[in-house]
Amino acid sequence: MTAKHTADTIVSSVRNGWMPYFPQFKQSTLELGKEAVASGAKDDESITKYVFEKLKSKKLEYSVAEPEAEENHPRVWYIWRGNAITGSMKGHEYAFEHYLGTHSNLIGKDSEEHTKDLKWYDIAPKGKMDLVVDLNFRMDSSALYSDIVLPAASWYEKADMNSTDLHSFIHPLSAAIAPVWEAKTDWDIFKEVARVTSELAKKHLAEPQIDIVAGALSHDSPDEITQPSVKDWYKGECDPVLGKTMHKLAVVRRDYTKIYEKFITLGENVKTKGCGAHGTNYMCAEEYDELITSNHFPVEKIDGKSLPSLKEDVSALNVILHLSTLTNGALATRAYENVEKRTGLELKDLAEGSGDIRIRYADLQAQPRRYNTSPIWSGLMNNGRAYAAYTYNVDRLVPWRTLTGRQHFYLDHDMYLAYGEHLPTYKPSPRPEAYGDLKETLKGGSAKVLNCLTPHGKWHIHSTYMDNHRMLTLSRGCEPCWLSEKDAADLGIKDNDWVEVYNDHGVYCTRACVSSRIPKGVCIVYHVPERTVGIPKSQVRGNKRAGGHNSFTRIHLKPNFLCGGYGQFSYHFNYWGPIAPQRDTHVTVKRMDKVVF
Numbered sequence: 118m119t120a121k122h123t124a125d126t127i128v129s130s131v132r133n134g135w136m137p138y139f140p141q142f143k144q145s146t147l148e149l150g151k152e153a154v155a156s157g158a159k160d161d162e163s164i165t166k167y168v169f170e171k172l173k174s175k176k177l178e179y180s181v182a183e184p185e186a187e188e189n190h191p192r193v194w195y196i197w198r199g200n201a202i203t204g205s206m207k208g209h210e211y212a213f214e215h216y217l218g219t220h221s222n223l224i225g226k227d228s229e230e231h232t233k234d235l236k237w238y239d240i241a242p243k244g245k246m247d248l249v250v251d252l253n254f255r256m257d258s259s260a261l262y263s264d265i266v267l268p269a270a271s272w273y274e275k276a277d278m279n280s281t282d283l284h285s286f287i288h289p290l291s292a293a294i295a296p297v298w299e300a301k302t303d304w305d306i307f308k309e310v311a312r313v314t315s316e317l318a319k320k321h322l323a324e325p326q327i328d329i330v331a332g333a334l335s336h337d338s339p340d341e342i343t344q345p346s347v348k349d350w351y352k353g354e355c356d357p358v359l360g361k362t363m364h365k366l367a368v369v370r371r372d373y374t375k376i377y378e379k380f381i382t383l384g385e386n387v388k389t390k391g392c393g394a395h396g397t398n399y400m401c402a403e404e405y406d407e408l409i410t411s412n413h414f415p416v417e418k419i420d421g422k423s424l425p426s427l428k429e430d431v432s433a434l435n436v437i438l439h440l441s442t443l444t445n446g447a448l449a450t451r452a453y454e455n456v457e458k459r460t461g462l463e464l465k466d467l468a469e470g471s472g473d474i475r476i477r478y479a480d481l482q483a484q485p486r487r488y489n490t491s492p493i494w495s496g497l498m499n500n501g502r503a504y505a506a507y508t509y510n511v512d513r514l515v516p517w518r519t520l521t522g523r524q525h526f527y528l529d530h531d532m533y534l535a536y537g538e539h540l541p542t543y544k545p546s547p548r549p550e551a552y553g554d555l556k557e558t559l560k561g562g563s564a565k566v567l568n569c570l571t572p573h574g575k576w577h578i579h580s581t582y583m584d585n586h587r588m589l590t591l592s593r594g595c596e597p598c599w600l601s602e603k604d605a606a607d608l609g610i611k612d613n614d615w616v617e618v619y620n621d622h623g624v625y626c627t628r629a630c631v632s633s634r635i636p637k638g639v640c641i642v643y644h645v646p647e648r649t650v651g652i653p654k655s656q657v658r659g660n661k662r663a664g665g666h667n668s669f670t671r672i673h674l675k676p677n678f679l680c681g682g683y684g685q686f687s688y689h690f691n692y693w694g695p696i697a698p699q700r701d702t703h704v705t706v707k708r709m710d711k712v713v714f
């Protein structure tokens with residue numbers, strides 16, 4: 118199990134239903150839907166069966182098993198509220214080369230260890246992406262590389278909300294002025310994209326389509342007990358059974374001409390299926406109807422039917438607030454009643470006093486308001502108590518959302534056992550050579566190797582606020598490379614010298630900040646410089662423009678984070694899945710004798 122290339126573990130992870138992956142299959146899922154119908158399949162059940170049989174007989178191949186095939190390239194990328202290129206993109210230069218097809222400072226060679234389940238290509242394709250669209254109010258590094266930049270309204274030009282599970286307030290953003298010049302609110306931009314797509318669909322995708330979606334085995338559902346041991350149906354280790362030994366399949370009927378209508382209304386699935394997350398659920402048919410009958414909310418008439426309106430950003434916000442347990446007390450009570458049934462515990466008292474609370478967007482604007490204590494989050498906040506995670510489980514004995522309902526120290530999953538991750542134990546860091554960050558760089562020579570860390574910026578949030586004048590004045594006009602006095606002396610580097618931080622993956626040019634606070638053997642480049650500020654040309658890369666702090670990084674996925682279908686190791690969007698560690702990246706640092714911008 119552990120002898121596999123991590124990319125091969127990703128392949129089994131998708132086939133076994135531990136993780137979703139897009140694009141899904143080597144064949145278009147709309148074509149697949151048509152083919153199923155042409156073969157005589159009529160209802161969802163027979164369409165699902167058709168696709169299942171095709172997967173089982175291996176006539177339908179998974180995209181994840183051949184990411185280099187043209188049919189499997191991701192083509193269109195929308196970047197919204199992220200600085201995906203440079204900011205988040207660890208392994209930046211690899212993405213330049215293979216996804217964007219731009220210049221890159223990569224000199225790394227392919228690994229000698231080839232994949233088995235994932236089809237290996239000796240020459241990997243370049244520039245897989247066709248179109249990159251960025252919504253932003255700043256010309257950040259991602260915007261610089263995008264084909265289309267859609268100017269977004271800033272936080273003072275639109276209605277919006279922010280919230281997290283770690284504090285107990287919902288933060289409103291309000292328009293003080295109208296969006297300047299061509300800028301639009303994010304809501305209006307996406308609404309316009311939806312409208313134009315629907316228009317174009319009348320010509321290109323006029324007929325309703327049948328789509329197939331493969332879903333992962335999910336957290337907080339019976340899927341958590343589907344795979345007590347790791348077996349691969351694809352390799353004949355067990356029978357393929359949808360939603361048990363493999364992923365699920367859903368048939369989704371799409372009408373692309375109606376995307377706009379769907380964007381501006383809330384559909385009836387919410388009424389019939391209810392809402393919920395994190396192991397909670399509640400019906401909200403009454404509240405859904407209130408959105409239509411009460412004159413507090415606007416409606417849209419579609420084909421003679423009234424539906425709650427999401428046309429304007431403020432309407433969308435009020436719909437969310439009306440249907441959330443956090444801001445509609447009747448729903449908090451109902452959700453606790455459901456947890457009472459599941460746990461046999463008395464919990465409804467936690468909603469006491471919030472029954473008639475209804476928080477609207479205008480209320481949030483008037484003054485800060487704490488939201489209701491609700492089973493969706495694990496912190497109890499009654500009577501002004503500060504939010505602290507898991508007080509719900511500790512104080513009220515509500516089972517933890519794990520396989521046993523308790524906190525786990527010992528993890529008895531096959532993959533955790535195989536990797537020696539079943540108990541927290543000390544594992545020495547592999548030697549720098551094992552990581553291979555400097556194979557080409559140090560060919561025919563040697564140099565001082567430092568472990569370069571890229572922690573979060575002290576005074577800015579990622580790339581935001583980094584590039585304003587005040588911040589740049591505080592930080593030498595750049596994001597410097599922090600070095601220990603000893604390493605700097607060994608490398609002949611003085612404080613404030615221009616240096617190159619580089620390895621096989623890429624290069625970042627900046628000033629040195631020599632400090633007694635940095636231990637020997639380590640250097641630090643804080644997350645995130647912007648390509649718009651002070652990026653000179655690199656001498657070690659023959660006068661090519663250097664990159665940012667993610668240029669010298671790459672990702673080492675932790676394979677056991679890919680597993681699924683077993684208790685707390687079950688997929689949930691943004692909660693369980695592999696993270697992208699750039700830890701233990703090794704570099705060398707060299708003084709620049711000439712700085713050319």
Ligand SMILES: Nc1nc2c(c(=O)[nH]1)N[C@H]1C(S)=C(S)[C@@H](COP(=O)(O)OP(=O)(O)OC[C@H]3O[C@@H](n4cnc5c(=O)[nH]c(N)nc54)[C@H](O)[C@@H]3O)O[C@H]1N2
Pocket residue numbers: 197198199200201202204205206207252253254255257269270271272303571572573578579580581644645666667670699
């Ligand atoms: N090497 C290394 N890489 C890392 C990390 C690391 O520690 N080291 N950390 C990782 C982590 S944990 C994270 S969270 C990511 C963060 O990385 P990103 O999320 O990519 O970084 P941000 O700079 O926060 O990007 C947010 C962008 O959204 C824009 N924006 C803000 N508000 C709005 C809005 O209302 N509308 C629109 N349209 N745009 C808006 C901002 O101008 C900014 O350009 O980076 C990851 N990458």
Ligand SMILES: Nc1nc2c(c(=O)[nH]1)N[C@H]1C(S)=C(S)[C@@H](COP(=O)(O)OP(=O)(O)OC[C@H]3O[C@@H](n4cnc5c(=O)[nH]c(N)nc54)[C@H](O)[C@@H]3O)O[C@H]1N2
Pocket residue numbers: 570571572573574575576577578579700701
């Ligand atoms: N000021 C500011 N605050 C932020 C953010 C920001 O950008 N700026 N971003 C927010 C976000 S989205 C996130 S995810 C959090 C991140 O916040 P943290 O999780 O605190 O992340 P970092 O600052 O990247 O790293 C924490 C520490 O890990 C150390 N470290 C690096 N490699 C290793 C290692 O191999 N082993 C160990 N044990 N330690 C190591 C680093 O030196 C650093 O001191 O911060 C949030 N808060």
Ligand SMILES: [Mo]
Pocket residue numbers: none
């Ligand atoms: Mo983060």
